[in-house]
Amino acid sequence: MATDSYRRLGRRRLLQATAAVGGAAIGSGAVTGFPTIWAQQIKNVTLRQFGTGVSNLNALADKVKQDLGFTLQMTALDTDAVTQKAVTQPKSYDIADIEYFSVKKVFPTGVLQPMDVKKIKYAGQIVPIFTKGRLTPDSPVAQGTTPYSVGYVDGPSAKTFAKGETGWMTLIPTIYNADTLGIRPDLVGRKIGNWKDLVDPAFKGKASILNIPSIGIMDAAMVMESLGTIKYGDKGNMTRPEIDKTIAFLIETKKAGQFRAFWKSFDESVNLMASGEVVIQSMWSPAVAAVRSKGIACTYQPLAEGYRAWAGGLGLAKHLSGLELDAAYEYINCYLSGWAGAYLNRQGYYSAVLDTAKKFMSADEWGYWIEGKPAQGDILSPEGKVMEKAGAVRDGGSFQERMGHVACWNSVMTEDRYMVQKWNEFIAA
Secondary structure, three states: OHHHHHHHHHHHHHHHHHOOOOOOOOOOOOOOEEEHHHHHHHHHEEEEEEEOOOOOOOOHHHHHHHOOOOOOEEEEHHHHHHHHHHHHHHOOOOOEEEEEHHHHHHHHHHHHOHHHHOOOOOOOHOOOOHOOOOOOOOOOOOOOHHHHHOOOOOOOOOOOEOOOOOEEOOEEEEEEEEEOEEEEEEEEHHOOOOOOHHOOHHOOOOOEEEEEHHHHHHHHHHHHHHHOOOOOOOOOHHOHHHHHHHHHHHHHHHHHOOOOEEEEHHHHHHHHHHHHOOOOOOOOOOHHOOOOOOOOOHHEEEOOOOOOEEEEEEEEEEOOOOHHHHHHHHHHHHHHOHHHHHHHHOOOOOOOOOHHOOOOOHHHHHHHOOOOOOOOOOEEOOOOOOEOOOOOOOOOOOOHHHHHHEEEOOOOOOOOOHHOOOHHHHOOO
């Protein structure tokens, strides 16, 4: 994750911030210690991180231990539980690995501290989606809760979001993707090209939608706009009448027998597709890869209306200070330095700093995952399993093609409580 020279630099910086004797203020810069003191102190640091299973990776914790010397304890929860824990149990974690749409709920409560951009070594190389609000100056601004809209605050004590780029970030971005529908091309029997295909009666009893309200309703909105039954003012911030119409449609579709299941976990989605119980559904890129790794045809289908995107990042608990705070910044810099980014890219996600990740990927891997080129040889997972054979091209093509066609981002709506209530009525119907 970090090079030897970077680790030495990191040690020196932490050393300068570490007290020479017990009880001295960490991070004051007024005292210095010795390498043995640094090594003894840092090895005793344990940082508690929680988030979804998507990005709480044991391989990352192992790499942190190897490169930085301290322990990273990871706890994986589902999306809704992550948000609840972040707000209601702020002393139970040190690092919150959360999705950007959740920031709208979490950060104003004051449980996280703004992060000093000057301490982030690779801040200037973070993908412009996060720092400028769009991939390129010509890219359209998608609907929903964009990472940029909740990415900055005005100072070290601020709880409200800034209107533009500042020196203080709410999260440091780590992972993101452009999501679409997964299909079984061997079982659907025809070309799939639109979101509305999810509710085609031809797939009655063999379709599935994601049962996380703030994400599932966005998929439903993409379907309804594709059908032409509604044109939302902002899919990511529906009015009550728009919510009512969306849920009424979902209930009608459910009662007609369209949906086989409503999944919440990665494994559920994989099992539904691999078994053939479902042939078209909301899906995540690595879940499609997991189905393929079983030797079963599965496609992450590009659709005419574009993608629904999401992103996550690392936030620091308000209580974090001293050596632990310094260690947390070291960890984040390590995360962005390339090894972790390459690991995420190989899973089908995208890393926040592509430049450093590229150094940890072969030319063929980079060509396949980022540039949309045909694989020259077999494409392997981070664990070394064959994911794609030579000649394969990534579904949706290049990074620019995928992230340049985002229609909306996962969101927290003004009417979020009402939306969740109505969504639960749909699931219970």
